[in-house]
Amino acid sequence: MTDSEDKGYTVQDRRFLHKSEEEKARIREEEAARQTAAEAQEAPQETPQESPQEASQETPQPQITFSSFLISLGSSAFIHLGDIADPGTGEHTKNLPLAKQTIDLLVMLREKTRNNLQEDEEKLFDHLLYDLRMRFVKEAG
Numbered sequence: 001m002t003d004s005e006d007k008g009y010t011v012q013d014r015r016f017l018h019k020s021e022e023e024k025a026r027i028r029e030e031e032a033a034r035q036t037a038a039e040a041q042e043a044p045q046e047t048p049q050e051s052p053q054e055a056s057q058e059t060p061q062p063q064i065t066f067s068s069f070l071i072s073l074g075s076s077a078f079i080h081l082g083d084i085a086d087p088g089t090g091e092h093t094k095n096l097p098l099a100k101q102t103i104d105l106l107v108m109l110r111e112k113t114r115n116n117l118q119e120d121e122e123k124l125f126d127h128l129l130y131d132l133r134m135r136f137v138k139e140a141g
Contacts, residue, residue, distance in 0.1 A: 066121055070106070074128045077102040081135050096140055103132050 062068060078084045080099035082092045110125055117125065 066117070067124055070121075070125055070128055073102060073106055073109075074132060077106070077132050078135070081132075081139055083135065094139065096136070099132075099136055099139070103129070103136055106132065 075084060077099050079086055080095045080102060082094040085092050106125075106129055110129060113125075
């Protein structure tokens with residue numbers, strides 16, 4: 001076997017130098033056939049289009065703000081404290097190490113953002129941390 005047969009392809013010289021007119025015509029036909037086959041494979045499959053009415057019925061996503069980020073982290077901590085049902089299982093389970101880790105994460109974030117938040121964000125942050133710390137002490141004690 002030659003190297004080209006080992007790799008599963010053959011090399012053909014497609015340059016028109018020293019080729020007869022018949023060879024040039026055959027090469028053009030092969031190129032046209034290959035191009036047509038490639039275009040047919042690249043043509044997108046027809047997929048059903050959503051009507052504008054169906055697209056407008058999708059649930060809008062809430063705006064992402066720093067306050068919504070804090071509430072998300074706080075909700076996670078409350079889930080680990082057992083106050084809120086786990087959305088995946090629907091059960092109230094306690095995992096105090098994960099609750100502590102989330103609270104510690106919020107404390108670190110609070111220190112890094114001190115004096116760099118709007119007044120309402122600072123109040124939300126302080127109240128959230130206070131509530132989470134009190135709930136954790138109650139559960140851990």
